[in-house]
Amino acid sequence: MRRVVSVWFPTLPTDRLWRPEGEQRPNTPVVVAAGRVLMSANRIAADLGLRSGMKLAQAQALVPGLQVRDADPAGDAALLHRLAQACLRYAPLAAVDLPDGLWIDVTGSTHLHGGEARLLRDLTVRLQRRGLTARAAVADTPAVAHAVARFGAGGAVPPGSDAMGEFPIEALRLPADILANLRLMGFERVGPLAATARAPLVRRFGPVLAARLDQAAGVLFEPIVPVAPKTSIQARRTFVEPLMTAEAFSTVIATLIAEICNELEKASLGARGLDLRFERLDGTVQAIRIGTARAVRDARHLGRMLDERLERVDPGSGVEAMHLIVARADPLGFVQTASSLLEDTSADIASLVDRLANRLGEAAVYRIAPLESDVPERSVRIVPALTRPTGGWPADLPRPVRLLNPPQPIEAMALLPDHPPIAFTWRRVRHRVRHADGPERIAGEWWKRDGEWSSVRDYFQVEDDSGRRFWVFRRGNGSDLRTGDMRWYLHGLF
């Protein structure tokens, strides 16, 4: 399933005036005008009621002392091109969407950034730091993403949903004269227009309207023209006959990787990310991306990771060129391999971690490290799989091997203030307690949250009459209601 991000820069021309940072943004109204029409207004000017599309004379009449700068479309386009190159960090294909946007084809690479929502947030935050106002949306087709970024609220449109119906017909990217005519005919929204008989529309407005409607519905594939990356290390092969099969692709991958590893070695670099683009006969480009946890120059490892992703490639009518690009590289010197005389204590699991992370997503492969906290659910944290282990696990405290999150409420009978329960009921099953140990009192961490100032949990390890052991706790110290409501919870199983 294709997923495309569209980024919209509503005020790109004015935002661009104060990049790079360092120069103070003016607190006076500034606009950029092309000829006699406003193209873009900065925040202060917009607050004064100036909008793009206004007549310059009207704007100057409304706001005395308005600063006017000349538009520079070529400069805007160059900036968009650089931004598209920067966006290659998210996905292997990014394109400029003139005059004021970007497209990123994130098909199959969102898991490397923790999902679509996090990718969009990261993207807009990074752009904001560069002083650019941006709104981003992700959808199944470039057309829908484009419309949601500009006419909707942005964000992720769930796959397969029809989001276009409610948008005004301007969202279809039609020429101004067609739009004016459609309005005359009474069409305001995309939904009714799409439901109208197609033949008379095409006859009157030409094929462009039908094409835009089909692109919006996802019936007609809309290619994006990806920008070339800035990196210097890349390899490309064009074929006399188009390739179709996975075996053929693997063979080409092997030669491309060998070439790239050679280049990387000369530069003392290792790849952190690779993009493989498949240029198809019909002019569209498909791409796969892999990432590694550590700089890698091992041809076999990289080749295997690319091969594993081949199933995501749709060769269509055939692939006429393949282009392998090192998207990210880190310095990597020569490493001494372990000699067989030494027992290899630090077995290298980096390649396994890479493969699993590419398959399951980076967040799904991890190690667990201890954290200084008495509250059990806060006493561990997730760290990347290749971090050096720190040790320091507390061994003297009884801790369950399965932790229920959140703790499950149980009905328990116990003597107050500090006796273990005599019996408890969990999921409608009654457990009679035969042995118990405790309490272990764990006080709330008042420095984290005010509510924990006085809260207390008393933990007991109990064994029921079948021999199963449970970790239960009571909220509160057993005598003072300010420390908790004296309810019982099951927190873990031994």
Added chain:
Amino acid sequence: MPAPAPAIALLRERIARIGRIHARGSAERSIPFGIDAIDQALPTGGIRQGALHEAASAGADTEHAAAATLFIAGILARLDGPILWVLRQADLFAPGLTAAGLNPDRIVFAEAGKAVLPVMEEGLRHPGLCAVVAEHTGRLSLVASRRLQLAAEQTGILAILIRRSPGFDDPALNEPTAAVTRWRIAALTSPPALPHAPDTPGLGRTRWQLNLTRCRGGEPGSWITEACDATGRLGLVSDTADRSVMAA
């Protein structure tokens, strides 16, 4: 026959491992429990590496498999090297593993969702690991388990499946698989913490009914043991030692 002291067994293991560095895979490697009755029931004198083993909890613990997890942790604690632990959902609490002597620093976790078995196989094909543990809920086909067994044989990695099931004693857990051994661990009531003063509150060491329900090339058996200590070793229950031998 007197059981060899744990320290001696440990040294023997280490000597055997040094001898194996140049002849990896040729020798039959296994991890003994250090309890004669159990080790003799197993054809290789312990849990064989390079093979697939299954462990499940019995009764109401089938869902959370806490006892089975501690049993597995005890075996892994006596191995060296990194471990891949494939999870379906993250309810494992790493500090609890230290109770069985397993240092959580050695474990790389992978949350695989529905792809537990393919990820396990992927791990088994990576020679850098010493063991791959996977938590599998539901049925396990003969073909899938055979793939895992073959992958484990090729690399010599210990493969352990923790079988979980929301059902109480799910019959799916008894269907035939290619696993070399299959364990069922049931909790038993433990004796009072202080045998001479039974009324003193407190908890003694957990007791398990350890059922070997299937063993390729060996006989099934059943033993009553004490749960793994902080070095991962099971303890033989002294007052029931005779009974457990008879049961085997």
